[in-house]
Structure formats: C-alpha cells, structure tokens
Amino acid sequence: MADIVQSWMPTELPETEKAPAKKSGLRRLMRRHSTTAVLMCLPLIVIVAGLIIYPAFYSIYLSMLNKSQTHFIGLSNFNFLLSRDTFWMVVEQSAIFALSAVFFKALIGLITAHLVNNLPAKGQRKWRGMLLVPWVIPLALSTLGWWWLFDPTYSAINFILSGLGFEKIAWLSTPYWARFSVILVNVWYGAPFFLIMYLAALKSVPEQLYEAASIDGATAWQKFRHITLPMMHNIIAITVLFSLIVTFANFDVVQIMTAGGPRNMTHVFATYSFLLGIRSGDLPLGAATSLFMFPILAIAAVFILRGVRKRGREIG
C-alpha cells in the first residue's frame, strides 16, 4: 500500500530540470515576436520621443507663455497673431505656396510616371535614376544652386534670356516672380517623390484590366479615367497628404532664396516663425506661428486617411 500512497507535497524535480525552469520566463518573453519587435524598435522610439514628440509638446507649451517666458497666457499668442495683417499675409502665402507646389508636383509626377512606365524596360532604369536626382541632392545645396541661377545681379537664366534677346526678369527682386521662383524650386525638388510613388502604383495595376478595356474599345483617356485613376486613388491621396504636410512646413527653399522678402511677400510659416522666434527673440510667438497649421493639417489628415481606409475596405 505504501507504494501507492500519494503525497500532496509538491513533487521535487531533479536538479537538471530546475535551472531551465527559472530561465523559461525570460525565454518565453524573448520568444514572443512582439517583445523582440518592441526591443528592436526601441532605439527608434527613443529617438522619435526625444527629437519629435518632446519638442512638439514643448513647443505647444512655449506657445502659451508670454514673451519673456515667465507667465502662462493661454491662447493669447494665437489671438495676437490673428490680429496682425502681416500674419494673415503669411497664411495666404503659405497656402499659395503649399497648394500650388503640391498640385504641380502631383501633376508632373503623374505625367512623368506615365511616360517612364511606357518606356521600354531596357532603358527605364536609367530614366528612373536620372529623374530621381533632384530628390537625392541635399535640398540646401540644390537651393543654393537655384539661388545662383536666380541671383539678383548675375542670374545665369537672365544671361541666357538677354542672349536670346528677351528682357531680363527680376526673379527675386519683385514679389510675384520671387513667389514663382520659390514654388518652382520646391516643385523641382519634390516632383520625383511623386514620380516614384506613382510609378510603383502604375506597375501594380493588373495588365488584364487594360487588355479587357482594349477589347471593349476603350480609348487611352477612358482607360486612364476608369482604370488607372481608381486604382491609384489611395496612393494619390496619401502622397498628396504627406507632401502637403512637408510643403507647409518648408523652410530651406524660402530662407535660402529670399529670406521672406521682398516686402515679406514670400514668407511662409517656418520662415516667419524663425524671424519672430530666433531673430526677434520672441520664442513663444515663433512657436505659436509654427503651430498654427497643426490643427488644420491634422483635420485634413483625418479625412484623407478615412477615405483611404474606406476605399481599402471596398477593394478588400
């Protein structure tokens, strides 16, 4: 009987089996894909938190302080900005700058993507590489190149124009040409991004759809209108949103080309914020200026992304 008496005490495990049991918790944790993923992403999370999230919240905090940063004044800086004519001019210019630049970037990107897509596969890679060059060159450097082309006194473009018998153009000295110039440089820099995104989207459109349309007698425009555009809808929405955010926040092009002049007529949010915050020593007002577009872009982002998800569900 003694052999079959069951003990309620915990069974003693052999020594060899004990050690792995202690480590198994950590191992199990490490085996989980999510844990490994988090650990691998941790450096990025730390960088994003330290260099993006913290400064973003700090600038929100700054924008609610008085000029000497000693008192909390709520939304007074924003109220003050809304009462200034120059600020409204900056709002208008930022909108003109961003909307027209994004429109032309998207248009040029779309046209070029179609042209490149229709090239024979053999030569396509070379064209893709060449067309990406503006996007690859550091923006500050390429903008300096453009500034030399538009230089008020020694513009290379004017040299060619006068050589051909045309009048010289005051590219950066007259407000409307200066606006045109900064938009042109931004389009030149940003169009390759649209090109590469649209090219990728075009390549993912099933060839059978076009073949079926051809059998049905569809014209090139009808194919574009009823096949290409709907298939690219999401990528267009996302690239436009992304580019709109980046273009509204643009600093380099305007600062290098015109520094906001002449007569403040090329200032955008970032350059005006720099003028107020760093050059004039009013950091809270500079922070308020830079944050002005945040709610508008956030709302636009919500709507655009909702549309993207909706279309995604429909396709799915």
Next chain:
Amino acid sequence: MLTRTTRRTVLKTAALATAAVITAPYVRGAYAAGKLTLGCWDHWVPGANKALDKICNEWGEKNSVEVHIDYITSQGEKDKLTAAAEAQAGTGHDIMSHRDWNIRIHQAVLEPLDDVVDQLIKQYGPISPVAEYLAKIKGTWRGVPTAIGSQVKPCCSRIDLFKEHAGLDLLEMFPADESKWDKPKVDAWTWDAYVTAAQKLYKAGFPVGQPMGQTSDAVDWVGGLFNSYGVVFVDAKDNIKINSDQTRQAMEIARKIMEVSPPEVYAWDDAGNNRWLISGKGSSIMNPPSAWAVAKRDNPKVSEQCWTHPVPKGPQGRFVGQLPQFYGLWKFSQNKAAAKDLLLHISQKESIAQLVEASVGYDLPSFKSMYDLPTWKTVGPPVGTVYGYPPRGDEQTSIAGAPARSEVGAQIYNQAINTVMISKFTQGKEKLEDVIKWAEKELEGTLRV
C-alpha cells in the same frame, strides 16, 4: 602571502600617507585654475581668429586656465541658434559672443558684467552709445562690447567715378588725416548732395548700390538716414511716433535714391552691395571694409579706387549705422572670475590693436579713444583707404529701432520695418500715408508684453 589587516595597521598607513601629502612639495598643474570655453563668432577675415586664439592662449598660460574656443559662423544665424539652445538648456560655453540684439534677448541668463565694463570705461573713456543701448539693461551691463566683428557702415565710394561723373574729389573732402578735413566741404556732404551725386552716377551708368532687402546692411543704412532726419519709430516711453513730417522727408530722400538704384536692390542680401561694388558697376555702397578687402583680392583695379568716408548729413546730424558685438557670460558658467578676467584682457587696447591689425581694420572697438590705432591709417592700396571707417568728425553712431525699449527696438530692427516701408512706397507704389499707417500697425505689435 596574505597579511592580516588590523585596526593598528590601518591607522599607521593613514598617518604615513597624511605625512607624505603634507611634506610633499606643491606642484601646480598646468591648468590649476580650471577651464574656460568660449563660443565665438567665426571671423570672415582669414587669420583673424588666430589673433584671438593667441591672445586667449597667452592669458590662459599666464593664469593656468585651459582656454578652448569654438568658432561659430553667423551664416544662417548658426551663432544665434547656438546661443538660444544654450540659454534654453542652461549649459554650454562659459563665454558666448552675441551679435546685435542678442544680449537683450538672453539678459535673464547673462551674468552682470558691470565690474568689467566700468573698469574699461575708467581706462578708455566714453563708450559707444549704441553699445550701451544694446548691452546695458536696466542699469546693468549684461555684455562686454568687443571689437571683433563690430562694425559701422560708412560710405565706400569709387574715387575715380565720383571725380569724373559727380564732380566730387573724395580725397580732398576726406583725406586720411582728420585735422586736414575742410569743414565747409564736410558740411556740404548732405543727403541732398548724395542724391545729386547718385543721379549723376546713374546717368553715367554707375549707380550707387544701396540694399533694400530685410538684412542688416539694408536696415543699417536706412537707420542712419532716418536718424539723420530725426525719425522716431517708438520712443522710450512706448509712444508710436512714426507718423511725422520727419518720416515723410526721409521717405522722400529714400524714394529719390531708389529711383536711381538698380532694381535688384530689393533682393540683395548683405553680400549684394559688396558684389555690386567689386564688379565695377557700382560707384558707392555703405559697408565695412569687407567690400574693399574682397575687391583687393578679386578685382584689384576696383579696390585701388575705393575710399571709405563718412555718410551724408541730415537736418539732425550725421548718423552711421553701427552693429556692435558683445561677449556675454552665462549665469551657469562654472568659472566666472576667470571669465571676467579674460574679458578684461581681451578688451585691453594692446589686445584690440592686434585684433584690428589681424582683421585689416574691420574690427571696430566701442571706445573712441582707440580710433587712433595705426591700422586704419596704413592699410591700402590706396593708403588710408579705411581711415574714414571709424566714425570721425561729426559722425555719430546709431541703430535702427532706438530709442525704443530694446525689446521693442529688436523687433523693429529684425523685422526690417524701415526697409519694408521704403519698399512698399517705392517698389510697391503704395501711398505714403498708407505705408505710414501700415508701419503704425506693425509698431503696435512690437509693444506686446
């Protein structure tokens, strides 16, 4: 073999060690008095930074302080960005150079330097009123004016073109010896005379080049013009005074000058006027000797004809735009006593003489008693070309934005309200009264607390 440590052996060892320390000879370390770090403006004149290195290292060796200097360019306002970052973070260099209005901007985190500046005033006499306006805040000096990078913007004109086309002999009007200046001729050098000369030079195909952008060269020369007509934007008691007859007179002079200026002046940065003169197309600019120095390298024929001389006079006097630089000592510095001593050393006339020499006369001290240094009289060609660079005769220094509270003045200056007014009036063809109304509205904004 292991030895046993007892209480007795520990005490014995401690006693021996203490005796050894007490009886050992005192060896002073190379940098026994600590370390000082400086964030200094990166001089555009090649070799000028070395003069400061030499002065600081000599002082460091003598005082057993390790001195480290970082030179920070003002291109893209990197020096201002660095100062702003250090002020926010509460850490960084001990001493930092500050351009124009930056002392006021960082006043809350800058150590009072009255002891240093008062000592210098005792040694060298009155200091530049512009330096005092910018760095003495509520009766306390928060920065020490330095010669390095400090500048005024007098006329730099072509001797040959002025003689041939405007009928003015600059060498006769302003020879390189103030005692030989002929008072009636100097007095006749007014803004009206300048307009007449500019019109003649324009007709001859060599226009004067006065920038009308929103950078300091433009703001400074217009500041001088406005001050010479008695234009006040905002007074010291926060009253907006721009709507005045003086403003209308000065704007009219500016309009006449812009009529005979190249159209690209509205887009010039601080290098635009230099390039204009160096190219040989321009007959006169208002600038420190940098334009002449670069011309000496790039277009010697032009540099040989350059002569720096006082700006024109207006009804209220002759005012040249000044842009001083300062050294500030952060409150978080760990070695304040040594820093103050170094600042005093850098500001001595012997040190200043070396700095002025190394910068070929560009650096300008804030003490008039130092304007007799030999460099300005001897450099050339032509010899004496920059003699007229330090304000001489009846020329006074000024800055756009004064006499408003410096918080207000900083905004008037940095937002270039004066040049935007002229641009609106001349290029934008807006009515003068509308421009003045616009300026009043902008000035209201600068009074925000």
